[in-house]
Amino acid sequence: MQHKNTIKLLFLAGITMLLASCANDDDTAFTPMEFTTPTYETNLELLLGDTLKLNQEILNLPENVQFKWTTEDTVLSILQNLEYIPKQAKTFALTFKATTNLDSISRTYQVKVNDPYDVYYRPKSSESSSLISQVLAYNPAPGQFINSSFGTPEDAQKLVGSTTNTISLGAWGGSILVGFDHTIENVADAKDFLVYGNAFNGLSEPGIVQVSFDTNGNGLADDTFYELRGSAHADAATLTNYTTTYTNPGMHADVPWLDSLNTAGSVVVNSYHPQNFYPLFITELEEVSYTGTRVFPVVSNSGFTNIAALEWGYVDNYDADYATYKGNLLDIDQAIDADGNSVNLRGIDFIRIYTGAQVNAGALGELSTEIRGIADFSMLE
Template sequence: MQRTSTFKVLTLLAGILFFSSCSDDDEEEIVPMSFTIADYQSEYEFTLGDTLVIDHEIQNIPLNTGFSWVLGESVISTTKNLEYVLGEAGTFALEFNAKADNDSLFRAYQLTVNDPYELYFRPKTESSSSYISEIIEYKPAPGQFINDTYGTMEAAAKIVGGKSDLLSLGAWGGYVVFTFDHTIENQAEAKDFVVYGNAMNGLSEPGIVQVSFDENGNGLPDDAWYELAGSAHEAETTLLDYATTYTNPGEHADVAWVDNRDTSGSVLVSSYHVQNYYPLFIEEQEQVTFNGTRVYPTINSSGFVSIDALEWGYVDNFDEEYSIYGGNAMEIDWAVDADGNVVDLKGIDFVKVYSGVQENAGWLGEVSTEIKGASDLSMIN
């Protein structure tokens, strides 16, 4: 009888010790979540369009943990780390939450997102001119006027401040980049600027326009460029992502070219212009490559040469409004990015015009865009 009681007591003590040990072990295994580094950057300042990246290092994350990032009143992510493109200017509260059944973490941030247009917009002043204020770069493709008359650096300088002189851009891809002494504003429901050329009825040499805003405020055209998508931009014949490489013949001779579509040809010389057609004032003196879009206006090169205008959106192009403006009026709202998406630009600081056609037009020679200048339409309407 005594042995039985002793056994029961020992068994009871063993059970108590066992459960007590389990309980202690369970309590030791419950370790709360925590950030590996306690200090963190709570305030950020960005420019519109920048990407916010925040990577958290968290210890002891339970399997059932949920994450959320709340910007203002909207959940913008449910992942532990954040990568988010900032698409609205202003000052915003950002919160991070990590929640498990019996645990949670929280952090708060403040974001300031600046609109580069408000930072770097250059307003018109009483002394502002409607015309081009500076030629930033002139790089023509080979052509009959290049290195002579309308195809020199001196000719490029002459289109500043007026519209009476002429500049040739040569064959396909040749370009000029210029700016104004103020930002050209995107006017609602109105054309924004005009580029003057020497087109006439039945003789158009369409050039393509790109625009850029000085988003970093450094005064250089090193920000994103956007093409103004004219009427032929999505035509079946139009070649996007086109490139052509020209080789310097070193003399008055046909200038050979090859493109990225395995097609080759030449800019043909004539007896009327006996200089080397390859631009001798650019850095690339062996070969030069241009990139862009190639369009195909209708060309009749038998007998009396004629080149039909494209419907709208091109320079040196005798469209329906050419006579009204004395040139080609352009709309900033036509701007698209490299994927063809429409871009919302409030204004522009830089304009690039390049020859859009790669053809020889009989006795007329290569099809080469020419321009006389450009104006801010808000100042002349």
């Protein structure tokens, strides 16, 4: 009996304490939460790949509040502000909720995610040119043709609308960036564009190709570029995320370089080309660094230097298509992201090409990719 009473007393004491704490809460005036702005935009629109950023400003925010952003049954975030990258082009309902044990406020949105290809794809028409319509950048590496014939910004501009002028990209990493007056379609199960070069059997100078779609529709090549995988990309010797820095010797002299593996070398001058080999029209006049993939074609120096072709996927490279087309055929389906994963591109607006190998070819000078133009292959047949 004695024992039971003790328990009863403790229980009553507990109730009293609970009541006391409730009474304390009643003392502080409860102010409900409210959004800073009474109205808000309920219909939101963005492009696939963009980040949806929403900022909720709330008055009278208690410390124990919980936030939840949901779409259907999926919780996207439990933070006050949302940063979310939708994975698909579709329209979905989005709900924000701020909750405490006493109070709750919420907002709902309709979010429309547009596929950039549906908005910015520029289909070819009867007015379209199959060839390059603009040269957006020419950043060669040092080479025997640079600052001379085939190696000036004026020479680069001659690629517009033409396949008969030659531009050299210099040693490894030197590049050119071009655009077209329409989006080059990624035709299913077919190669999509043709890059003209000056290769022949025994003198391949493989250039690596990157492509980009004008995802933000601003006409500028400020969108993600994807490299086109070629046969040598899987070789064990191939270097990716590789950087080489060239230093201007300030005169006709070997141009020293140092790469990201701490290997030093130089672009060797010859007496046939008496000018400074370092590009004197680029912004970086003391030294310049280029980053990309470096491939290693088979070079034989017995007698006349012979540079073997890589099997497929490069330009200025005497592969199986070259004799037929006077150039290399590329397939947009070979596009890969920075991690080497395949990406699915419906079409492309910009092409960047850079010299893919670093080779001193003796009397031939440095290995340097040349191109003579690019054509939308679907318009040639």
